[in-house]
Amino acid sequence: MTRKFHVIGNWKLHHFMEDSRKLARAVLDGSRQYLDSMVVGVSPVHTTLWAVHGELSDRPENFWLVGQNAYHENEGAFTGAVSYRHLKDAGCDGAIVGHSERRRIFRESDDEIMAQLESAIRAQLHVIYCIGETGEEREAGKTLDVIERQLGEALRHVPPSGRQAIKFIVAYEPVWAIGTGVNATPEQAQEVHAAIREIIAGRWTSEEADRVPILYGGSLKPSNAREIFSMPDVDGGLVGGASLKADTFLDLVRIASEVAGK
Numbered sequence: 001m002t003r004k005f006h007v008i009g010n011w012k013l014h015h016f017m018e019d020s021r022k023l024a025r026a027v028l029d030g031s032r033q034y035l036d037s038m039v040v041g042v043s044p045v046h047t048t049l050w051a052v053h054g055e056l057s058d059r060p061e062n063f064w065l066v067g068q069n070a071y072h073e074n075e076g077a078f079t080g081a082v083s084y085r086h087l088k089d090a091g092c093d094g095a096i097v098g099h100s101e102r103r104r105i106f107r108e109s110d111d112e113i114m115a116q117l118e119s120a121i122r123a124q125l126h127v128i129y130c131i132g133e134t135g136e137e138r139e140a141g142k143t144l145d146v147i148e149r150q151l152g153e154a155l156r157h158v159p160p161s162g163r164q165a166i167k168f169i170v171a172y173e174p175v176w177a178i179g180t181g182v183n184a185t186p187e188q189a190q191e192v193h194a195a196i197r198e199i200i201a202g203r204w205t206s207e208e209a210d211r212v213p214i215l216y217g218g219s220l221k222p223s224n225a226r227e228i229f230s231m232p233d234v235d236g237g238l239v240g241g242a243s244l245k246a247d248t249f250l251d252l253v254r255i256a257s258e259v260a261g262k
Helices: 017-034 044-053 085-087 100-104 110-122 135-139 143-156 186-205 206-211 221-230 246-262
Strands: 005-010 038-043 062-069 096-097 126-129 168-172 214-215 235-241
Touching: 005 062, 005 096, 005 246, 017 038, 017 044, 017 246, 038 246, 044 062, 062 126, 085 110, 096 110, 110 126, 110 143, 126 143, 135 143, 143 186, 168 186, 186 206, 186 214, 186 221, 221 235, 221 246, 235 246
Parallel strands: 005 038, 005 235, 038 062, 062 096, 096 126, 126 168, 168 214, 214 235
Antiparallel strands: none
């Protein structure tokens, strides 16, 4: 089955209101020619979401506004929290769940991440679920054990109604490659992506596994993207630093479109 490529830019804690609007507009205008065959998305800081949503009011279905993170409760006495329903209300099409920076820096537990996953699905958001091993875990030969644990737990929390390519997306982000300038080799990425698809097939069905886009993230840039995107089980990227400038990000979008068209 043919899966659509997805290239999603995670801006993390970068850009204020005006720069966010300008970057979003540049990315939308520059990617329109590719949107018939792939999904492109931007994930700004929470405080800029509504302004970016307004700037993207003319975006087509395959251009997504994505929230970076949220709390699993819908409402209540949770000072400083933002819910997945709030992301939806702010115009988001999807949300990132389980990013390694949330696990590592903000100490979000597996239980909290699973609650977030369920909440994002209930809010009818496309879920980009992140998994990946640390450098120490890779050196110890535990990569696939980590992937099995992180992914297997998530698959148990996705209801049948969420088992669609547009509702559940996996992003493999080796922690040792995020923001370091050191990316996984195409062969390393493919090995883990193939294992991810096999795990999904074992927990769900082969047909469902074939529908799930699996993205790569971790020091992805135009100089290495073509080789990585060309791997059979790599369906695009969750992009960090290279998404902060329109020309660099649009190079990745173009490369993804060219690979997908082969």
